Amino acid sequence: MNLTLFDYYRSSASYRVRIALNLKGLAYHRVPINLLESEQKGEAYRKRNPQGFVPMLEADGARLTQSLAIIDWLDSARPDPAFYPADPGDRAHVLALALAVACDIHPLNNLRVLKHLSSMGIEQAGRDDWYRHWVREGLAGLEALAAPRAGRFLFGDSVTAADICLVPQLFNARRFEVALDAFPTLVRVDAEATALAPFAEAHPDRVAPAAA
Numbered sequence: 001m002n003l004t005l006f007d008y009y010r011s012s013a014s015y016r017v018r019i020a021l022n023l024k025g026l027a028y029h030r031v032p033i034n035l036l037e038s039e040q041k042g043e044a045y046r047k048r049n050p051q052g053f054v055p056m057l058e059a060d061g062a063r064l065t066q067s068l069a070i071i072d073w074l075d076s077a078r079p080d081p082a083f084y085p086a087d088p089g090d091r092a093h094v095l096a097l098a099l100a101v102a103c104d105i106h107p108l109n110n111l112r113v114l115k116h117l118s119s120m121g122i123e124q125a126g127r128d129d130w131y132r133h134w135v136r137e138g139l140a141g142l143e144a145l146a147a148p149r150a151g152r153f154l155f156g157d158s159v160t161a162a163d164i165c166l167v168p169q170l171f172n173a174r175r176f177e178v179a180l181d182a183f184p185t186l187v188r189v190d191a192e193a194t195a196l197a198p199f200a201e202a203h204p205d206r207v208a209p210a211a212a
């Protein structure tokens, strides 16, 4: 497979896809897109991804967007190790955990949202408060949903798509100094997962551009 990932080192949606590629043992070429310079909104990049977001994966010429769709495609193309349990009910639970991050937390705190708050005159302290509020509220829901069925990982003892979404979200939460004491299951699972090579090798510090 010829794989090219267009990403940004600190983008958590990109971080998810790097983890997923590593878990599948797939080699890929990275093309960094600088979000701070708005490269994702430029004409050249929008020709590849009209939504103007990272990540985007080119796979043998096909252009794949949306991190969870890319992760799902990877799981179909390379089923081992599976990102979802086989049982339909368990699968729905894991997908719900992943979506709790990808749909309920992440979009509220995206760069374009924070920039818009800024353009509405909301100062840094207000933007930080916004960020922390939605992360705390989202993580509280995720902790409550995950804890009863968590094992070594968010669901049972194997890595799933839920862990792939959790780790980048906690990286972001720490970056914005959100206290995580109230989320013991999430913090414990994050420590388990980040100790694994496919997660460690996808970490923003490992893929950061030299000058960052």
Ligand SMILES: N[C@@H](CCC(=O)N[C@@H](CS)C(=O)NCC(=O)O)C(=O)O
Pocket (backbone or CB within 6 Å): 010, 011, 012, 013, 014, 035, 040, 052, 053, 054, 055, 065, 066, 067, 068, 102, 110, 111, 112, 113
């Ligand atoms: N739902 C999309 C979200 C993609 C997304 O929001 N990416 C962010 C970086 S994490 C981005 O490109 N932001 C650019 C912007 O906000 O202008 C996914 O999961 O791939």
